[in-house]
Amino acid sequence: MTRHSLAFRQLAVLTAVHFMVDMLSGTLPGFLPVLLEKYTLSIGMGTVLLTLCAFSSNTIQLWAGTLRKSATRPLLPQIGLLLGCIICFIGLIPSGGGAMWMLTALVLILGVGVALVHPEGLRAVCAIDGTAISPAVATSIFMLSGFLGYAAGPLIGGTLVEFAGFSGLFLLIIPALLLVLFISMLRLRLAKDGAGAKNAPQLPGGDVLTFKEVFLVATLINTGCTVIQGLLPTCLNEAHGFSLAFGGLSAMLFGAGAGAGALTTSFLIRQFHVIKCILWEITAGLPFLIWYLCAAGSASALPLLFLAGALVGAGFPQLVVLARTAPNGPSLGARMGLIVGGTWGVAGILLLGVGFLADRIGIQAALFVSPASFLAVLIITLRLLWKHREKKMV
Known part of the structure; x- marks a missing residue:
């Protein structure tokens, strides 16, 4: 494998990981109407779930960036992907008085998963051979993939739930597990966690x-x-x-x-x-x-x-x-x-x-x-x- 092909494969996997985890968090708005009906929730309470997911994933990301500063191999993206798959089990929560608490716990775990992927994902992109792929191009592609993943989430989540019920979300676990495997197979490195350009x-x-x-x-x-x-x-x-x-x-x-x-x-x-x-x-x-x-x-x-x-x-x-x-x-x-x-x-x-x-x-x-x-x-x-x-x- 040449250094160019290795660099492109590494970027492709990291891009897919970013797309996947942001897509998993984006599925929630797509099937929210069915969720509200199943658990007899108001729009306001449904928005609480959306807010908790968005707030936890973004604020925890600040903390996640301080972890494993001396690490040379990625680990948090794999953990984040697995935690993100928790959204696929949302339909298994039983109806009843404690449903809202269980839904809250689920979306918080989802948010943690999303947060864990980003810091080390970016460090892995920064470690890709800059002579094979421009760092600016690699970073732009990585960031855009997450944007598009979150945008595609409502369509994918809504379509799966509409045609297969909440069990349709289990299909999303397959590509997530494959990406965890691909990360382990590729020789991904992490760039040093420095202060950056002053x-x-x-x-x-x-x-x-x-x-x-x-x-x-x-x-x-x-x-x-x-x-x-x-x-x-x-x-x-x-x-x-x-x-x-x-x-x-x-x-x-x-x-x-x-x-x-x-x-x-x-x-x-x-x-x-x-x-x-x-x-x-x-x-x-x-x-x-x-x-x-x-x-x-x-x-x-x-x-x-x-x-x-x-x-x-x-x-x-x-x-x-x-x-x-x-x-x-x-x-x-x-x-x-x-x-x-x-x-x-x-x-x-x-x-x-x-x-x-x-x-x-x-x-x-x-x-x-x-x-x-x-x-x-x-x-x-x-x-x-x-x-x-x-x-x-x-």
Whole structure:
């Protein structure tokens, strides 16, 4: 086996692992309507489960990154995959007074599994031969696979449960076990867990935002995305009578659009001001998102979701890059953990409020919190752009 073929195989397996574990966590929104019916839960209580999964997976990720710093071989990705498979057993929980507690324990274990995969997964990607595959390309592919995995989760989970019941989820254990085997077979290494580049290059365009400002904008973008991907399948099923598979497809299109938009617009930050890019993206995408929510009862509105996702969800990766050099922030490792994990964790907590709001005003109306979040991004980015302009004039 040549070093090029070995590098490509290693990246392929790590990419598949990232896709798989994020897909497992993404299945929950896809079959949430059936789960609510089986265990007689309100939308608010269902959102508690979504929030616990999102919050635990992202906050525990900060702790997981401190483990096994001197290790040279991956172990946490295998453990994380096995723990992630716990979601496949969710249908075995008996109905009754203690069901919610058991569901809570299950999604917390799922969150731990998701969290364990990411730190060592990234370190393994960084250890791939850089002369065979560019480190920037390898890292981008690895991150995008997780994004697409979470986007595909609602479709896969909803379809399996709709056509085979909760027992259909057991099929997902097979590829997970195969990936655990492949990780053990390949000669995967872990890069040294160092502090990283202390003086990363500034982006063209002169973006000078504090880390708190970057964190705030990223959190609002992630909140808008989380509301759609977490609650849209339930809204389409309960409010409009669409199948679980259609609801999962809808959530997947929005997430896939965000991934495609992020990949496409990542080239723009080499030439343009990041805040201007986000401003243009949100301005263009917000009308499409509102248009879709107003027409969600019609299947013909589905293409609007991909377009809206590609525009409003594209800014987050740009902010991750910007966070590397943002002043007044913590160390590089801590700020990367906060911007990648912390922002999604806060978004998960805010989703909890949206779920209980849905119990009061209806889930269709509650979904408009998503465009409201993106509108807040629009207002804040305009303010930051004006602030940046004033600094230049001084």
